Amino acid sequence: MQAFLDSLIRNAGHDPATWPWTQFVYLAAMGAVSFAVINFAAITAGIFSWAERRVAARMQSRVGPNRVGPGGFLQWVADAVKLLLKEDLVPDEADQFLFRIAPYFMMVGFACVFVCLPFSHRLIVADMNVGIFYILAVTALIVVGIIMSGWSSNSKWSLFGAIRSAAQIISYEIPAGMALMIPVMLAGTLSTQGIIRAQGGWPWQWYVFNNPAALVAFLIYFISALAEGNRTPFDLPEAESELVSGYNTEYSGMRFSYFFLVEWGNMWIMSALASTMFFGGWQIPGLSPEHFDALTGGVAVLAEVASLAIFAFKTLIFVFIVMWLRWTLPRIRVDQMMNMCWKYLVPASFAGVLFVGVWMLIVHAAPWIGLVMRLGLTAAGALGVTLFALRTLKNIRDTGDKFDFTSNW
Amino acid sequence: MAEQLAPQRQAPGAFDSYTKPVRDTAKSFWEGMSITLSYMFRKPMTTQYPDRMSVPVSQTIPARYRGFLEVDMDICTACQACERACPIAVINIDIVKGDGKSRPKLNMERFDIDIGKCMYCGLCVEPCPTGAIQHTREFEGATMNFNNLTLRFVPPAAAPWPAYKVPKGSEAFPRRPLGEITRNLMHAWDAPPPPFPTDAEIAELDKKADHGKPKVAGLDPAAMGRQLAAKALEVKADKPKLQKVLEEAMAGTDCGDCGYPDCFGYSDAIAQGKESSTEKCAPGGADSKAMLETILVSLKTGVVPGPAQPDAAKPEAASPAAAEAKPSGPPLAQTLSKEELYKVVLEAMAGTDCGDCEYPDCDGYTKGIVYEGQKDLDRCAPGGEDSRAKLYEIMLGTKPPPK
Ligand code: SF4
Ligand code: SF4
Ligand code: SF4
Numbered sequence: 001m002q003a004f005l006d007s008l009i010r011n012a013g014h015d016p017a018t019w020p021w022t023q024f025v026y027l028a029a030m031g032a033v034s035f036a037v038i039n040f041a042a043i044t045a046g047i048f049s050w051a052e053r054r055v056a057a058r059m060q061s062r063v064g065p066n067r068v069g070p071g072g073f074l075q076w077v078a079d080a081v082k083l084l085l086k087e088d089l090v091p092d093e094a095d096q097f098l099f100r101i102a103p104y105f106m107m108v109g110f111a112c113v114f115v116c117l118p119f120s121h122r123l124i125v126a127d128m129n130v131g132i133f134y135i136l137a138v139t140a141l142i143v144v145g146i147i148m149s150g151w152s153s154n155s156k157w158s159l160f161g162a163i164r165s166a167a168q169i170i171s172y173e174i175p176a177g178m179a180l181m182i183p184v185m186l187a188g189t190l191s192t193q194g195i196i197r198a199q200g201g202w203p204w205q206w207y208v209f210n211n212p213a214a215l216v217a218f219l220i221y222f223i224s225a226l227a228e229g230n231r232t233p234f235d236l237p238e239a240e241s242e243l244v245s246g247y248n249t250e251y252s253g254m255r256f257s258y259f260f261l262v263e264w265g266n267m268w269i270m271s272a273l274a275s276t277m278f279f280g281g282w283q284i285p286g287l288s289p290e291h292f293d294a295l296t297g298g299v300a301v302l303a304e305v306a307s308l309a310i311f312a313f314k315t316l317i318f319v320f321i322v323m324w325l326r327w328t329l330p331r332i333r334v335d336q337m338m339n340m341c342w343k344y345l346v347p348a349s350f351a352g353v354l355f356v357g358v359w360m361l362i363v364h365a366a367p368w369i370g371l372v373m374r375l376g377l378t379a380a381g382a383l384g385v386t387l388f389a390l391r392t393l394k395n396i397r398d399t400g401d402k403f404d405f406t407s408n409w
Numbered sequence: 410m411a412e413q414l415a416p417q418r419q420a421p422g423a424f425d426s427y428t429k430p431v432r433d434t435a436k437s438f439w440e441g442m443s444i445t446l447s448y449m450f451r452k453p454m455t456t457q458y459p460d461r462m463s464v465p466v467s468q469t470i471p472a473r474y475r476g477f478l479e480v481d482m483d484i485c486t487a488c489q490a491c492e493r494a495c496p497i498a499v500i501n502i503d504i505v506k507g508d509g510k511s512r513p514k515l516n517m518e519r520f521d522i523d524i525g526k527c528m529y530c531g532l533c534v535e536p537c538p539t540g541a542i543q544h545t546r547e548f549e550g551a552t553m554n555f556n557n558l559t560l561r562f563v564p565p566a567a568a569p570w571p572a573y574k575v576p577k578g579s580e581a582f583p584r585r586p587l588g589e590i591t592r593n594l595m596h597a598w599d600a601p602p603p604p605f606p607t608d609a610e611i612a613e614l615d616k617k618a619d620h621g622k623p624k625v626a627g628l629d630p631a632a633m634g635r636q637l638a639a640k641a642l643e644v645k646a647d648k649p650k651l652q653k654v655l656e657e658a659m660a661g662t663d664c665g666d667c668g669y670p671d672c673f674g675y676s677d678a679i680a681q682g683k684e685s686s687t688e689k690c691a692p693g694g695a696d697s698k699a700m701l702e703t704i705l706v707s708l709k710t711g712v713v714p715g716p717a718q719p720d721a722a723k724p725e726a727a728s729p730a731a732a733e734a735k736p737s738g739p740p741l742a743q744t745l746s747k748e749e750l751y752k753v754v755l756e757a758m759a760g761t762d763c764g765d766c767e768y769p770d771c772d773g774y775t776k777g778i779v780y781e782g783q784k785d786l787d788r789c790a791p792g793g794e795d796s797r798a799k800l801y802e803i804m805l806g807t808k809p810p811p812k
Contacts, residue, residue, distance in 0.1 A: 055449065057453070058448065058449050058453060059445045059446075059448045059449050060448070061448055061451070061453045061454040061455065062453055062454075062455045063453050063455045063457055066457075324442065324445060324446065324449075325442070327445055328441045328442050328444075328445040329441065340430075344430070344431065388439070388442075388443060391439070391443040392443045392446045392447045392450070393447075395443055395444055395447035396447045396450060396451060401451045401452075402451075403450050403451075404450065404451055404452045405449075405450050
């Protein structure tokens with residue numbers, strides 16, 4: 001970002017090192033970028049809220065909100081306006097100060113992640129060399145916000161929800177962190193852009209198909225991310241049937257909408273991280289990052305847009321999978337959740353890290369093994385997806401129905 | 410403790426039992442996710458109400474659905490059976506009577522059904538002799554104004570609406586297609602509601618209101634009763650003609666509420682002397698009753714009562730003692746209710762319960778006279794002339810004929 005601004009200043013005929021306004025340009029750029037990023041987060045969260053309702057409805061053979069705007073697309077605007085206009089109630093018995101600020105902690109923890117999330121080849125707020133660490137660290141702020149809201153609400157439901165959430169996030173932070181270490185080891189960097197650049201555009205160059213441990217690591221990461229984002233089947237902190245609404249029970253109006261903004265925005269974060277770490281991010285097949293860097297003029301802009309589209313496409317697929325999971329799986333019990341984390345995910349992620357260490361040595365000695373493994377896993381993955389698609393088609397035909405995605409929206 | 414610390418032999422299948430949840434998870438993901446995804450790519454079962462239906466919803470629901478009521482005014486006999494059947498007074502029918510010549514005998518000024526109050530029990534549909542009132546399949550009662558929910562089947566411009574006269578012996582009635590009328594009325598629901606009257610306007614309306622006064626267009630039952638009575642006297646001996654006259658006093662809806670199949674049945678029974686009750690014509694109400702009584706009395710006495718008499722006699726006749734003191738005017742039998750009459754008649758008996766009258770006791774004879782139309786007033790032997798005089802006075806308003 002700074003380099004980009006420097007080049008702008010240089011183009012304007014000043015030397016950024018000596019020009020007195022350099023700092024102000026930086027400041028203005030910071031403001032503009034934060035504004036853009038927070039709005040991006042809010043708007044995607046809003047759109048996801050609509051998309052999730054449509055997807056949920058279709059999966060339940062319903063129609064879903066389709067009245068506001070084309071296909072109901074503006075429903076989220078209507079909902080947002082409604083939430084903003086609603087009264088912001090603070091319970092009498094609540095800890096007023098904490099109750100009021102808790103949503104902002106969540107918002108901050110959530111918005112900070114976007115600093116390190118890449119969008120395309122050049123589009124990233126700050127490509128830190130400790131990117132992954134940073135992301136893992138700032139997401140912890142969310143748990144602070146959740147605990148605060150649960151505690152300050154002075155309601156049993158809220159507190160239960162908050163404590164469950166804390167237990168869940170802290171537990172799943174470990175497998176998530178370990179699973180993310182595997183691409184970090186493979187790429188040899190913590191920077192998100194660096195990890196993407198170390199992969200390639202083709203599926204067999206993605207880390208997910210690099211070796212069996214990486215594939216498992218992706219699954220572990222995805223499960224843990226669901227748990228950290230309080231998504232079904234790990235939505236225990238806000239289990240409606242048990243806790244009314246969990247930690248946000250007492251909230252209303254705008255503050256309530258922050259919680260939901262964070263929840264839906266989190267879907268983008270976990271999906272973007274998955275495509276960054278395991279699925280080659282914005283890499284365009286057949287265009288190596290070095291060539292990409294060297295492009296100039298209109299082609300560069302075109303490639304930039306293509307990389308942005310590729311990244312968004314991959315991310316949206318994961319977002320869809322997250323929604324899809326939510327409308328497939330029932331909620332698991334607290335003990336099952338803990339069992340799964342400590343008995344399966346944690347050991348598996350540690351084993352994976354060890355395995356990858358050894359694997360890297362083997363591939364270093366005999367690179368063809370790595371290539372065979374990558375191609376084999378890619379083929380297996382493609383086979384799995386094909387079989388799954390056939391299975392889905394069979395499910396449709398078995399009920400005497402037909403494939404029909406377009407009607408009755 | 411020692412046991413636990415000792416190296417344990419792995420139970421056979423320990424690995425299996427550890428990995429089983431993983432395998433189960435993978436399998437259930439495979440199955441479950443493919444099912445939910447398959448729904449994603451199917452047409453939702455939901456049909457979207459109301460504007461994306463291929464036909465209106467009301468046409469898709471079963472034919473016998475109990476929706477809004479509909480009255481086909483062209484075959485409504487104004488019998489008000491529906492109004493009486495409704496347990497919560499949802500139906501309001503205002504009747505204006507005519508003499509049957511210059512204007513039809515029964516006219517409806519108003520036939521309102523308050524859909525906002527109706528509970529769709531269907532009790533009003535059952536007694537309707539012609540099937541004029543029916544449930545439609547319409548059910549969409551959303552309206553901006555609650556008052557608009559009242560369906561007015563007599564269009565104010567067309568009031569009073571003549572009642573349908575059932576052709577004798579007909580069993581099927583030409584009903585308009587079900588739902589058409591109510592749907593038309595429902596179109597008016599979107600109209601702006603009538604404004605609420607101001608206090609001044611309400612006071613004005615109150616002043617104008619004809620509380621208790623007979624309607625100008627209405628029929629004077631007393632005058633008509635005398636007319637009919639005169640006619641009846643002329644044809645006294647000719648039972649079929651007498652029946653015709655009597656039938657004119659009835660509402661003429663052939664509703665069967667009187668317990669006879671139609672108006673002919675009831676009037677014939679009276680003409681034949683088999684029926685003495687004048688109260689059975691519910692649609693005719695008080696008017697029919699008054700006319701029938703006038704006719705019957707004149708048949709008994711042979712005199713058509715004068716115009717002013719009934720009104721003058723009524724208040725005094727309310728107490729039996731006063732009536733006894735004042736022998737003139739119509740007999741008590743016409744002015745008192747059956748229960749009161751029963752008491753008065755019982756007083757006139759000797760009270761010995763001797764059974765000489767061929768009834769088991771006085772009570773029986775009294776009931777016979779009051780309720781069963783016993784015409785012979787000479788049976789109470791213990792009472793002698795005294796009882797006879799009283800009974801003739803009470804029942805017929807005359808002196809007893811000499812023995
Ligand atoms: S359906 Fe029942 S409640 Fe409604 S008008 Fe008829 S009798 Fe009255
Ligand atoms: S004919 Fe039917 S609709 Fe008309 S008043 Fe009689 S019962 Fe009611
Ligand atoms: S006489 Fe009987 S059938 Fe005729 S209108 Fe009166 S109650 Fe109905």
